Amino acid sequence: MMEVAMHQHLSTDVGFLLSRASGLVVRATNAALAEHGLRVRQYSVLTLAGEAERGVSQRELATLLGLDPSQVVLLVDELAAAGLVERRPSATDRRTNLVVATGRGRDVQERAALAAADALAGTLSRLDPAQCDLLRTLLAEVVAPAG
């Protein structure tokens, strides 16, 4: 098992391929999101904020995105400065900020989602829909334990 891994080529290493594919998608998506004034990380936060009616705490955002809470602070700062999200105090815990998308934030998110979907489709153009679903299922399983 280890011997096999040792003699495999880098071009067949799943870790390498994962990093390479991710890089391609992130690059293409950032390029597509630029005209909407967003980068991938901001788009992710904006999307999660829009999905939850009552908002999402920054702690939850950090967990969902696999980021350190301190990174979330800056992302929310940027989105708030652009008027795309708001920080609202939680009714039950005064330590907690609930991040909510504004009306304009939702509009921008919808248009940005189209651009991101196009960029993704371009990068995955060699996979048919069934293969995309399969890829999604496998990746979701890998990411699952991280929350």
Next chain:
Amino acid sequence: MMEVAMHQHLSTDVGFLLSRASGLVVRATNAALAEHGLRVRQYSVLTLAGEAERGVSQRELATLLGLDPSQVVLLVDELAAAGLVERRPSATDRRTNLVVATGRGRDVQERAALAAADALAGTLSRLDPAQCDLLRTLLAEVVAPAG
């Protein structure tokens, strides 16, 4: 098609899952490689240099790794300073450096490969071998056009 993408959750976005999974693998692999004095990027260059008997040009490395040639310069500098690779002049083109792993570089690579394989196996532990192969195949298809 676009409407579907618009209303999907971020947690089912293949681009997001790709970035998340890649992050998990890179983090685990970097931690595993630390005791060998390597980071993922350096490990990748060292591995490619070891795979080609005659060495690999920096241009080829840049293409294979999806990096800018200027980034490869620094990675090769670091590996050369550590005595793990050498730059050899090409016999046919005096502009070209062929990057070759040293004997010690090959030893380090073999041990590092074991650590990297363990880290990867840990991250992919929720997939069985057939699913890993499937994931590899799908990712290879996505990465293929990039060379």
Next chain:
DNA sequence: TATTGTTATACTCTATAACTATA
């Protein structure tokens, strides 16, 4: 003219530690 490698620069992302206010 085009390509290989190099240097330089700026920006983004990642990783830590320490601090505050609340629980």
Next chain:
DNA sequence: TATAGTTATAGAGTATAACAATA
């Protein structure tokens, strides 16, 4: 004592532009 958010800092990764040597 633990948790949510924040601030600060350093290091790694990414993106460009410009240049010298060579093809």
